[in-house]
Amino acid sequence: MIIAAAQDTGGEAAAGTWYDQAKATYITLVDDNHTVSSLFNLVNVPSAVWIDERGRVVRVDEGTYAAKHSINGFEFGREDYAGIVRDWVQRGADSVYVRDESARTKHLRRVSADEALAEAAFKLGVYCFKTGNRAKADQYWAQAQRLNPDSWNYHRQNWTFDGDQVAGANWAARVQSRPDKAYYQPIVGLDVGSRSR
Amino acid sequence: MDKAIVLYNDHVSSVSGFADATNLWVDPKDLPSLNGFTLKPEGACLDDICIPIRDNDPTLLTQQAGSPRFNVAELARRLGQPIVVDTAENLWSFGAIPAVRSRLLDDAIAPDFTLPDRQGHQVTLSKYRDNKVVIMTWASW
Numbered sequence: 001m002i003i004a005a006a007q008d009t010g011g012e013a014a015a016g017t018w019y020d021q022a023k024a025t026y027i028t029l030v031d032d033n034h035t036v037s038s039l040f041n042l043v044n045v046p047s048a049v050w051i052d053e054r055g056r057v058v059r060v061d062e063g064t065y066a067a068k069h070s071i072n073g074f075e076f077g078r079e080d081y082a083g084i085v086r087d088w089v090q091r092g093a094d095s096v097y098v099r100d101e102s103a104r105t106k107h108l109r110r111v112s113a114d115e116a117l118a119e120a121a122f123k124l125g126v127y128c129f130k131t132g133n134r135a136k137a138d139q140y141w142a143q144a145q146r147l148n149p150d151s152w153n154y155h156r157q158n159w160t161f162d163g164d165q166v167a168g169a170n171w172a173a174r175v176q177s178r179p180d181k182a183y184y185q186p187i188v189g190l191d192v193g194s195r196s197r
Numbered sequence: 198m199d200k201a202i203v204l205y206n207d208h209v210s211s212v213s214g215f216a217d218a219t220n221l222w223v224d225p226k227d228l229p230s231l232n233g234f235t236l237k238p239e240g241a242c243l244d245d246i247c248i249p250i251r252d253n254d255p256t257l258l259t260q261q262a263g264s265p266r267f268n269v270a271e272l273a274r275r276l277g278q279p280i281v282v283d284t285a286e287n288l289w290s291f292g293a294i295p296a297v298r299s300r301l302l303d304d305a306i307a308p309d310f311t312l313p314d315r316q317g318h319q320v321t322l323s324k325y326r327d328n329k330v331v332i333m334t335w336a337s338w
Binding site for chain 1: 207280281283295308312320322328332333335336338
């Protein structure tokens with residue numbers, strides 16, 4: 001079962017056309033409040049959460065592209081991610097990509113008090129945006145960005161309402177200004193380390 | 198009594214209450230719709246979480262014009278719940294309750310959610326128990 005969750009405060013108007021172009025055959029959600037990111041402590045998209053038949057998180061918080069991408073020399077994504085998902089679907093708990101429980105919980109992001117406050121500020125911004133108060137939305141989104149500077153979601157969601165050019169320029173500048181910060185967490189067993197069971 | 202807008206757990210509630218910069222007093226009957234809590238003899242409770250109210254603690258309970266009022270902001274502080282307030286608009290955004298949020302870190306059980314799909318059908322994660330599920334977040338931006 002695949003559930004796609006668009007983290008798009010712009011709602012169906014922003015996300016729908018992408019789903020249409022993808023001819024999505026899976027469950028398609030438009031998560032305008034970034035609920036899924038909040039619940040699993042995710043700070044960037046795309047991010048995947050694998051959940052087994054017992055409702056347990058198997059893998060989480062991975063930058064999950066189906067191919068390599070390069071933007072202005074900044075590279076991300078990998079070619080084999082779909083294959084490792086298939087391996088888990090076929091082999092279940094015997095897949096080499098399944099992590100033991102302690103490794104799973106260790107990989108989950110811990111949310112600091114500031115980051116938890118950032119989330120409340122971000123959602124207040126979403127409410128202001130949806131009720132037509134863009135100035136206040138920007139105010140609370142800026143607060144969220146200050147409190148949780150590692151959240152690309154808070155930054156990029158905000159920038160998108162200033163147009164593609166501004167968003168693109170802001171994104172490139174921020175990526176370049178944070179060379180010591182991973183854009184995505186390394187994918188355990190692929191980008192770093194090996195099987196951790 | 199003023200109208201306050203309360204945001205919690207992706208629900209937006211409009212509630213009558215009175216507020217200052219740090220306190221929001223509401224009718225206790227409104228608590229379940231605001232944050233799921235109910236008042237019981239043992240305190241303000243949600244599932245296995247109970248915040249005791251001792252001796253009609255005036256920081257949590259008061260009377261206004263003969264009607265009981267409960268301080269939902271004080272409850273949040275006792276729960277360690279973050280609050281962002283827009284006092285000009287009387288908007289209150291309550292963050293996740295730490296004791297609820299930490300469950301994911303304790304046992305790696307996926308927290309449940311219900312969100313509408315593009316057709317407006319409600320999709321609840323827990324309905325897919327007994328299946329492998331891959332959730333993919335993405336965005337148009």
